Amino acid sequence: MRKVFQDELAQVGEELIEISRLVTGAIEKATESFEVADVDLAQDVIAADARIDFLQNSLDERAIDILALQGPVASDLRMIVGSLRMSASLERMGDLARHVAQLARLRYPNNVIPAALQETFKEFARLDIEISKKVTELLETRDLNVAREIAKDNMAVDELHLSVFKAIAADDWNESATTTVDVALASRYFERFADHGVSVARKVSYLVNGEWQSDEFA
Known part of the structure; x- marks a missing residue:
């Protein structure tokens, strides 16, 4: 009975990794469609999001069944509850990749971002792709050095986000209201x-340490 339980826990972990890989593929394609105004690629991302949603629902159902039927305690309970919360974050990442693709589709054949900010958004894309890849690596290895790298990349993303809002608030910003809204949303x-x-x-980190270390990832 215990082996069956451990196999079920392992399956939950594998499903998280699978969702994470799909999210990485989504953000890679979404950012490419966004940068080059590729409506077909954008549509692929939008359609593929249903697969991420399906897998998240399947994982959550499996986790809830384990909670109901196995009565896990201690570290096993942390794993199940943590997986439920991580699957929600991964699903939301997939949604955000879809939103980027939807903006690309909406403004096709034009680019969403004006020339003055295109390099900023290329860096946004690079960092988000790196974060997504590192999330998959972290789920596979539980190496907290990778977690710290994710936090560092996130700080760079926050700086870019702030720079975008400074740019659109500047006196020399002369783009249309539609473009301004698009830029703010994309950021x-x-x-x-x-x-x-x-x-x-x-x-x-909580699964590894058993402690909530929010300061480490602030």
Whole structure:
């Protein structure tokens, strides 16, 4: 009976990793469609989000069944509850990748971002992709050095997010209201994507240490 329980826990962990890999694929494709105004690629991201949602629901159902039928305690209970919360963060990351793709589709054949901020958003994309890859690595290895790298990347994303809002508030900003809204939304999507990556890192740290170390990942 105990082996069955451990196999079920392992399956939950594998499903988290699978969702995380799909999220990485989504943000890679979404940012490419965003940068080059590729409507077909954007549509692929939008359609594929349903797979992430399905897997999250499946994982959550499995975790709830384990809670109800196995009565886990201590570290096993932390694993199940943490997995439920991590799956929600990963699903939200998938949603945010979809939002980026939806902006690309909405403004096709034009680029969403004006020329003056395109390099900023390329850096946003690079950092979010790195965070997503590191989330998968963290779920596979539980190496808290990776968690700290995620936190560091998130700080760089926050700085970019602040720079965007300074740019659109500056006296020399002369883009249309529509472009201004698009830029603000896109910046928020990239920033929140990174935040959810940090959320997963915090939960993995909790699984490893048994303590909530929010300061480490502030």
